[in-house]
Amino acid sequence: MTDPMNTVSTTLGVSHAFKYCPRCGQAHPHPGRSPFLCPHCGWSFYFGPVSAVGALIVNEDQQLLLVKRAREPGLGLLGLPGGFVDAGETAEEALAREVREETGLSIREPQLLLTYPNQYHHGDFIVPVLDFFYQCQVGESTQVELVDGELSAFQWTRPSPDQLNRMAFASNRLAIEKWLRMTR
Numbered sequence: 001m002t003d004p005m006n007t008v009s010t011t012l013g014v015s016h017a018f019k020y021c022p023r024c025g026q027a028h029p030h031p032g033r034s035p036f037l038c039p040h041c042g043w044s045f046y047f048g049p050v051s052a053v054g055a056l057i058v059n060e061d062q063q064l065l066l067v068k069r070a071r072e073p074g075l076g077l078l079g080l081p082g083g084f085v086d087a088g089e090t091a092e093e094a095l096a097r098e099v100r101e102e103t104g105l106s107i108r109e110p111q112l113l114l115t116y117p118n119q120y121h122h123g124d125f126i127v128p129v130l131d132f133f134y135q136c137q138v139g140e141s142t143q144v145e146l147v148d149g150e151l152s153a154f155q156w157t158r159p160s161p162d163q164l165n166r167m168a169f170a171s172n173r174l175a176i177e178k179w180l181r182m183t184r
């Protein structure tokens, strides 16, 4: 997940990458329009958002799991476990898979907290993303085993203003602020 506040104004939406029709190969006279509609063969394509999930994992002491990012975007800043939804997965399945892959934790009782229209910078282009943030409980074990290379540290905490200022993504911060208001 990425931060719309980091958007470079010269970066174009991914529809601009479609200069030729993927079906018939002819050049499009006006690349960048959405949806893509080929005037030669009539083929159309919608640049809908891809789905991503973020986990607000709560332990028995009503603390959240924050992770420290070991790679860009947001190297050294804080975030929530999560990632993109694969084709064929439910959002809840993607949430459980991403949390397990990144932290080794099993989660239960996911509850949708917030959705957020976001953007992902892919090469020179912007891909629209729809984020789904879930509050969830930890399964039997609270033992965290971070995935190598992606995350460098973790902390169970009730996030402070200082920690909120060090979040990698504005969307994560919004979700945490909503959770803090709900659990005040």
Ligand SMILES: [Zn+2]
Pocket (backbone or CB within 6 Å): 021, 022, 023, 024, 025, 026, 038, 039, 040, 041, 042, 043
């Ligand atoms: Zn075509």
